[in-house]
Amino acid sequence: MTVTPSRHAEISGAGFAGLTAAIALARRGWSVRVHERADQLREQGAGIVLWHNTLKVLEDFGLIDEINAGSMTPPFYETRVQNKIVSDEGMPGIWWRTMTRPFLHSVLAGAARREGVEIVAGSEVVGATEEGVIRLASGAELEADLVVGADGVGSSVRDSLGIDYERQRSRDGISRFLVPRRKADLQKIEPGTDWDNMIDFWNFDPRVLRVLYTPANDRELYLALMAPADDVEGSAVPIDLDVWTSIHPQLTPVLEEAAKVEGKYFGYQTTRLEEWTRGRVALVGDAAHAMCPALAQGGGCAMANAYTLAQAASDAPLSELPDALVEWERLERPYTDRCQTRSQHYADTRGMSQGNQFVGENNETTLYDPTDPHRHDVAAR
Numbered sequence: 001m002t003v004t005p006s007r008h009a010e011i012s013g014a015g016f017a018g019l020t021a022a023i024a025l026a027r028r029g030w031s032v033r034v035h036e037r038a039d040q041l042r043e044q045g046a047g048i049v050l051w052h053n054t055l056k057v058l059e060d061f062g063l064i065d066e067i068n069a070g071s072m073t074p075p076f077y078e079t080r081v082q083n084k085i086v087s088d089e090g091m092p093g094i095w096w097r098t099m100t101r102p103f104l105h106s107v108l109a110g111a112a113r114r115e116g117v118e119i120v121a122g123s124e125v126v127g128a129t130e131e132g133v134i135r136l137a138s139g140a141e142l143e144a145d146l147v148v149g150a151d152g153v154g155s156s157v158r159d160s161l162g163i164d165y166e167r168q169r170s171r172d173g174i175s176r177f178l179v180p181r182r183k184a185d186l187q188k189i190e191p192g193t194d195w196d197n198m199i200d201f202w203n204f205d206p207r208v209l210r211v212l213y214t215p216a217n218d219r220e221l222y223l224a225l226m227a228p229a230d231d232v233e234g235s236a237v238p239i240d241l242d243v244w245t246s247i248h249p250q251l252t253p254v255l256e257e258a259a260k261v262e263g264k265y266f267g268y269q270t271t272r273l274e275e276w277t278r279g280r281v282a283l284v285g286d287a288a289h290a291m292c293p294a295l296a297q298g299g300g301c302a303m304a305n306a307y308t309l310a311q312a313a314s315d316a317p318l319s320e321l322p323d324a325l326v327e328w329e330r331l332e333r334p335y336t337d338r339c340q341t342r343s344q345h346y347a348d349t350r351g352m353s354q355g356n357q358f359v360g361e362n363n364e365t366t367l368y369d370p371t372d373p374h375r376h377d378v379a380a381r
């Protein structure tokens with residue numbers, strides 16, 4: 001690993017992308033400050049699935065024992081349509097873990113602080129210049145060798161630079177909840193089911209309502225409830241318990257728990273930028289490449305790209321940093337572009353309902369290893 005002393009980075013956003021970039025840069029000798037708009041540093045979402053690409057980054061950071069202690073790998077990824085099993089994927093050879101978002105966020109924030117990263121909550125970034133100056137809502141202007149825009153889909157850093165983008169919205173959206181497992185109660189309803197599996201319950205008739213059931217650890221279950229945006233009852237939060245239990249009665253105990261939580265319905269979208277970098281500024285995560293969640297890779301790409309960005313920025317002489325960022329985008333972006341395209345395709349077609357989806361080219365991003373210095377040689381063969 002190249003250690004580059006006397007370099008300074010300012011990062012906008014303390015989500016998964018911003019914290020990963022911060023840790024990776026600090027470990028390479030940079031002084032790093034992260035600005036988080038929210039008054040408190042926390043992740044509000046429910047659960048997340050991480051795959052080989054992201055787990056390799058966490059392994060490189062020395063965080064795998066901590067991650068393992070608070071996460072799990074379900075035995076199978078099961079797909080059902082109208083409650084009939086279509087496939088049970090054991091995914092041999094694929095490293096994957098399920099966990100809660102607050103847990104992952106606290107692991108990353110703790111690691112960043114141990115690496116000496118300064119994290120400033122309640123600090124809103126309003127823009128940046130390509131020369132490497134970040135502007136805060138407070139009026140302060142801070143100079144850096146590298147500015148990272150990791151400030152999510154509504155990125156102020158991206159918009160202040162006038163970087164153009166296309167946004168493609170999907171017809172479906174999801175409400176996400178963290179609820180108690182209630183495994184014994186579920187077993188009473190369906191004793192033959194392994195309630196430790198991740199189960200993708202699709203239903204098309206009489207209406208499209210999908211439940212993605214993801215055990216996150218021994219105690220907590222991540223429920224993602226998908227409904228078309230134009231289904232007023234299906235997309236309502238708090239959820240309409242009668243509507244959801246009429247379609248998925250076998251999940252009544254956990255749907256009752258979800259109905260107690262306020263929640264928020266999110267539409268899916270794909271955002272494609274004309275470029276990810278401008279001068280000394282690089283964009284990463286949803287600021288650069290938001291994607292539909294079909295392949296569960298938005299956070300994975302965010303963290304993998306944040307990691308490789310830190311590598312590329314550290315390996316270049318400071319005077320050549322803008323060129324190094326362009327080269328980083330040239331090498332890393334095609335994997336993310338293809339993942340966005342596949343994820344949008346599955347969102348458009350609802351094709352994940354066919355089962356057996358974690359195979360072949362769908363696993364390209366999953367199996368990518370951002371820590372492998374020869375990864376591009378392998379891809380070129």
Ligand SMILES: Cc1cc2nc3c(=O)[nH]c(=O)nc-3n(C[C@H](O)[C@H](O)[C@H](O)COP(=O)(O)OP(=O)(O)OC[C@H]3O[C@@H](n4cnc5c(N)ncnc54)[C@H](O)[C@@H]3O)c2cc1C
Nearest residue numbers: 013015016017037049125151152285286293296298299300
């Ligand atoms: C339903 C759904 C399910 C998903 N499931 C998965 C999954 O299983 N696996 C997976 O890998 N991905 C998944 N994703 C995608 C993943 O959640 C995102 O890609 C990921 O969280 C993006 O991280 P980020 O750090 O880029 O952005 P964000 O999480 O949006 O973080 C941005 C941060 O920047 C802060 N911020 C914003 N503006 C400013 C500003 N002006 N100044 C300072 N701070 C600012 C925000 O407060 C926030 O803390 C899913 C997405 C959805 C919608």
